[in-house]
Amino acid sequence: MEGLFFNTNGGFVEGVVRGYRNTLLTGQNYSNLVQCETIDGKYSLSSSDRLSTTLKFSPIDVKLQLGPAYGDFLAALPPNPSTSALAGKMTDKLVSEFRYLVAQSVGSTAKFLEYLTYGYMIDNIALLITGTLHERDTRELLERCHPLGWFETLPVLCVASNIEELYNSVLIETPLAPYFKGSLSHQDLDELNIEIVRNTLYKNYLEDFHNFVQTHPDFSGPTREIMSEILQFEADRRAINITLNSFGTELSKQERRKLYPEFGNLYPEGSLMLSRADDIEGVALAVSAVSDYKSFFDAVGLSQGGGGMGGMGGGPADGKSLEDLFYQKEMEMSKMVFTRQFTPAVVYAWMKLKEQEIRNVTWISECIAQNQKERIGNFISVF
Amino acid sequence: MSGAVGREPVFPTRQSLGLMKSKLKGAETGHSLLKRKSEALTKRFREITRRIDEAKRKMGRVMQIAAFSLAEVSYAVGGDIGYQVQESAKQARFRVRAKQENVSGVFLPQFESYTQEGVNDFALTGLGKGGQQIQRCRETYARAVETLVELASLQTAFLILDEVIKVVNRRVNAIEHVIIPRTENTIKYINSELDELDREEFYRLKKVSGKKQRDTAAADAEILAARKKQEAEEAAAGGSAPAKPEPEAEAADVLGENEDNDVIF
Numbered sequence: 001m002e003g004l005f006f007n008t009n010g011g012f013v014e015g016v017v018r019g020y021r022n023t024l025l026t027g028q029n030y031s032n033l034v035q036c037e038t039i040d041g042k043y044s045l046s047s048s049d050r051l052s053t054t055l056k057f058s059p060i061d062v063k064l065q066l067g068p069a070y071g072d073f074l075a076a077l078p079p080n081p082s083t084s085a086l087a088g089k090m091t092d093k094l095v096s097e098f099r100y101l102v103a104q105s106v107g108s109t110a111k112f113l114e115y116l117t118y119g120y121m122i123d124n125i126a127l128l129i130t131g132t133l134h135e136r137d138t139r140e141l142l143e144r145c146h147p148l149g150w151f152e153t154l155p156v157l158c159v160a161s162n163i164e165e166l167y168n169s170v171l172i173e174t175p176l177a178p179y180f181k182g183s184l185s186h187q188d189l190d191e192l193n194i195e196i197v198r199n200t201l202y203k204n205y206l207e208d209f210h211n212f213v214q215t216h217p218d219f220s221g222p223t224r225e226i227m228s229e230i231l232q233f234e235a236d237r238r239a240i241n242i243t244l245n246s247f248g249t250e251l252s253k254q255e256r257r258k259l260y261p262e263f264g265n266l267y268p269e270g271s272l273m274l275s276r277a278d279d280i281e282g283v284a285l286a287v288s289a290v291s292d293y294k295s296f297f298d299a300v301g302l303s304q305g306g307g308g309m310g311g312m313g314g315g316p317a318d319g320k321s322l323e324d325l326f327y328q329k330e331m332e333m334s335k336m337v338f339t340r341q342f343t344p345a346v347v348y349a350w351m352k353l354k355e356q357e358i359r360n361v362t363w364i365s366e367c368i369a370q371n372q373k374e375r376i377g378n379f380i381s382v383f
Numbered sequence: 384m385s386g387a388v389g390r391e392p393v394f395p396t397r398q399s400l401g402l403m404k405s406k407l408k409g410a411e412t413g414h415s416l417l418k419r420k421s422e423a424l425t426k427r428f429r430e431i432t433r434r435i436d437e438a439k440r441k442m443g444r445v446m447q448i449a450a451f452s453l454a455e456v457s458y459a460v461g462g463d464i465g466y467q468v469q470e471s472a473k474q475a476r477f478r479v480r481a482k483q484e485n486v487s488g489v490f491l492p493q494f495e496s497y498t499q500e501g502v503n504d505f506a507l508t509g510l511g512k513g514g515q516q517i518q519r520c521r522e523t524y525a526r527a528v529e530t531l532v533e534l535a536s537l538q539t540a541f542l543i544l545d546e547v548i549k550v551v552n553r554r555v556n557a558i559e560h561v562i563i564p565r566t567e568n569t570i571k572y573i574n575s576e577l578d579e580l581d582r583e584e585f586y587r588l589k590k591v592s593g594k595k596q597r598d599t600a601a602a603d604a605e606i607l608a609a610r611k612k613q614e615a616e617e618a619a620a621g622g623s624a625p626a627k628p629e630p631e632a633e634a635a636d637v638l639g640e641n642e643d644n645d646v647i648f
Contacts, residue, residue: 083454084463130470144466194471195507202511238511245514249507259510323459323512359461366454370447 006342010109013101017346020097021338023069024350025357026383030364034376036062039365040080062086062365083369087362094354095147101347108218112344114175115209116351120149121176122205126198128157129189132166151175163190179204183258196251199242199259206235206261223343230333230348235264236293237326243274243283244322265290296325324380331356331382356380390569395576403573407566414558421551423487428544431537438534442527449527452520460513468505468517476502477525479532484540489547494536496529 006014025033038061063074063081073093077085102113124145131138138158145154153173160166167186171177179201189197213219213227239260246256257275261267266274266287273286287293300322320328330352337349360379367376393399456464482493509517 084457127466130467134470136470141466144463193507194467195510199510241512241514242510245510245518246507251507251510321459321515323516355461359458363454363458366451366457370451370454372447372451 009107010105010342010344013105013109013344014342014346016101016104017350018338020350021346021353024353024383025066025069025360025381027381029065029069030360030379030381033062033065033361033364036065036364036368039063039083039086039369040077062361062368066090066361083362083365086365087358090358090361091147094351094358098148098347098351105344108216109344111212111216112219112223113347115212116348117148117151118176118205118209119202120146121151121154121174122149122179122198122201124149124154125157125171125174125176125201126194128154129163129166129197130194132157132160132163133190133194135161176201176205178208196255196259199238202238203259203261206231206238207263210235210261210263219343221342222340223345226337226340226343226345227348230330230337230345232264233330233333235261236266236270236287236290237330239264239266239271239274240283240287240293241323241326243277243286244280247279266293292329296322296329299325320378324378327356328380331380335382353382390565390572393569393573395573397577400570400573400577403566403570407563407570410558410562410566414555414563417551417555417558420487421548421555424489424544424548424551427486428541428548431541431544435534435537435541438530438537442530442534445523445527445530449520449523452516452523456509456513456516456520459516460509464508464513464517467508471505471508474502475499477528486544489543491540491543492536493540494532496532498525 040061040063063077063086066074070090070093073089074086077089081089098113098116102110105113127141127144128138131141142155142158151174153170156173157166157170160170164186167180167189171180183200183204184192184197210228210231213224213231219227242256242259253275257271260271260274262271264271266289270286270289274283277283277286284294284297287297300320334349334352337343337345340346360381363379364376367373391403393403476499478497478499480495480497482495484491484493505517505521508514
């Protein structure tokens, strides 16, 4: 049933995304990239050779290898670009493609896409709050904001000069207002660490997003299944990461518990155990109910390099951290999303894959730029 | 005698000779002391040069690792954390203490780094993801800064020592090639002048004594002659002088004659 009317509104967007998916870099591309000697080679081949060289072994430059996938976006790069400039240009491509999708989408799909941008909005708002707290000129911070997290009232945030004004008159106008309401007061903004604010917002966002895909009538079919799986994974990952990263900091267990999203595979028993964990063994114990996470912990924490998890990526398993394994899992889930049809969840999956691709390319070019090729294979490629 | 270095404008007196001699002695002692100091400093300097070389190589390695760990952070976080870290850092965790070290009278500043435990302003950065990488990156950068501090103290010592060694060497050379020869020259000059005076004096004395001898000899001869005459007169008066009284007699005769005989024209 769900497929019957999906294409009326969402079919075009889905089709476009599937097209985008095909331009993602493949394992072949990555193995070519790894062979590169420079980011922007001075002795690159002429343009007529380009198409043929990408298919065979050719130790040239990263920019050239990315040519087919990114095309014009890399043309504006200055000679000898920094890796951050390269990543910036790649993000520009992602942003422009996403904006096109937003422009083409209507109804519930549009709402879904909007939800995707909230994560970036949280980052931007956290950035601006930090700036306001330290009484910096917030205008220059606008340039640092992630373009996907841009919303119309974002520049208005710069008007606020103190935190109370920011909270009462400005934040309330943003799409994120519901996430502030009820969990954060304006005193909290002043007193709490900005990371706690950010993670509280993110927790509220994840719960809201989860709730949205669970209850919205348009997403009754595959979207609900896919998205709840992905969001649950995301929630668990955040909970585990927060727990691991909070060891040795002033974050108390009660505060930590407030940051755990209240859904996911670990919720509620695992979350409770996580909130009581004191060390990595405690975390491992808390997540042992879920076999995936248990195997991650086995591969990383207890027997370093012993497990074969994540071996499907570009690199050997023993160089991988827990985060790498989580990314790997996320990418595999995102890849599987494309096996489903009639769902805007492919946009989500495509965005995640694209972001991972940007990270991969940044990593590879960083390794090339710093001439540290030992760990260049430490990226995650799923195609 | 004066040479290229000249001599001090002193009067060639015995007093200034004494002064010059003590000055020469002082200069020689100072020269050997400074020479030793310069050698000690040079030894230290060489050691510092070697350590700078080591520290620079180490810095190269450490900075490379640090830059790479930053790359890891940007991979794990997937964004720029620079701003968050900047804004959340309020207190310095890594601090530097300056000390002084005395190397043969030269004060070399030494920087000593230490970490203020418990100050961890951005411990929560990357709480959602990448926190461990950020902390690891911080550790590597702390090590890198440690190397930089070490290098900084070595470089400062290097510069100061370089300057001091130059000054000391200049002094050593000045003493060795200017002051000592000049003092020696002055001493020589004073000595020669004094010798000259001595010789003049000697000659003068000799001259005086020669003259005195001559005078004495003349006086002696006169006395002798007078005595002989007296003896002769005595002898003549005694009648025991047949030859001698004659001329005397003649003379006396002449006189006597003149006296005795009137001149008749």
